[in-house]
Amino acid sequence: MKVYTKTGDEGKTSLLSKERVFKDSVRVHAYGTVDEANAAMGLAKSLTDKEWAVDIIHGIQKELISLNADLATDGSVTDSNQYRITPGHVERLENIIDKLEQQRIPQRYFVTPGETSASAALDLARTIVRRAERCIVRLRRTETVHTPVALYLNRLSDLLFVLARCVEQEDLIAKVTRAVMQVLKEREQFDGGTTDMLDRAKRMIEAAEKKAIEIGVPMVIAVVDAGGNLVAQERMDNALLASVSIALNKAYTAVALKMSTDQAAAVSQPGQMLYGLNTTDGCRMVVFGGGFPLWENGVLVGGIGVSGGSVDEDMTVAKAGLAAF
Template identity: 45%
Template structure:
């Protein structure tokens, strides 16, 4: 079928049945407005996630072609139409309205469109259908329009109002489900407490990395109160590291940050200038200490000492991977 025929170049269009009328006639405005509403429903259909709503919207779109065809027919064409909307279609609308009204409950104030893009498109479609209804009622004053068609269009705007409400409801429902699932996943994937067994696993990972790069280290773990629960010393590790390593773990817990992040903060004029002189000189301000977090909660800290700052940090990261492996 050709997209352009040139028959409408003079401002007229053909009706089903053979007659021609002006493109700005009331009749054309009626089915043209329904076409606008159908396009808007197409946007809503593409945005809606609920399969239940998508099925209803798609069915309405198909029915609007039937309504549009009747409005785009002259008297002869109307007699040739195989399908027309009827009371069964109106009853289906009423069933949908009753179903969602029972699920969503009554409303006591005006609804401002825009809670979701899809619901806003449904409200836009509803307003277009209302405009089409006004035009069709006006058309009925000039030429007869079946009462079932007028009733169908009237009830359709009510259906779209309920579908817009339902779209917001389903959207919020999915958001809640997603957040609950996220919380469950977070609970399952992160350790409930900092156990000695977990501390030993982290120490093993740190030792393996340290051995791989040839650096003997001391690895320490502190609990949420800054108390040392494990000190793991490799052979030939520096004696000084027996003091530095647990202090790095303590610092990470006490200040809730990695120790290398303190460097700019302790400079003159910095927010934590002088903090290294507090806490009985246990604060370490160079890399190798990291807090252990579950969500935003600090449940402990680790400290690595024995190599350069970069080497200590690299080794500590391997231990962090063990702690976070379930995430």
């Protein structure tokens, strides 16, 4: 069957009863406007990635085809059972509205359409449905229109408003969530934080302790994060009590200066540019070997400090821990 029939070339079309009417009749204008709303809803459906919204829209689109069939049925039909749209369809729309309203954040201001592409298309469909409703009000002055049809369109415009707001709301939440996650990610990179820092610190301490046992020197091993805050610390049996704070301060110094403590020692000797460094920051700066910064992909993520033996022994044990990072 050809798409073009030429039967409407004189400006007339057929209702379901085969009655020929002019294309600008109020009845034809009414179901043509509903068809326009259906197309706008199709646009909204294509613009959203929310399956729940797609399901609602698609179900309504199918019902609008039946509704248009009722509109294309003239008032000579007396048996209401011959109509396709029933009070049950209207009730279904009301139930959907009630469910959506439970999810929607109340708005105490006039809505300006266009927050998202999908919600804008739904608002467009809503205004077209309102126009279709006005056509039906005009039609009912002179002809019969099945009552549930008018009620359906009235509820549909309300549903499309609420649906647009819920789609908008979900998109806004997703947008804010993405922004927050990006900020957290950037903050994590800036701070050098890693989600598995404690596990990695434990592995470093284990490796360092193994080396300390191997050389026969009880040590204190400390690991801090990029802010110099303690992540984990271990004092081996018989390790010097003083080494508890020294190890922690070595790790802190490595982070604070972004260099190993043996490098800090070289530049803080008399006559060097950082002479007296060890007296700053509440005397937390340690300027002898045993502390190393922890770098990951060029980002400072923490530090390790070891104390308990000679400088060379502390550095050897710290490097063993560093190798396990």
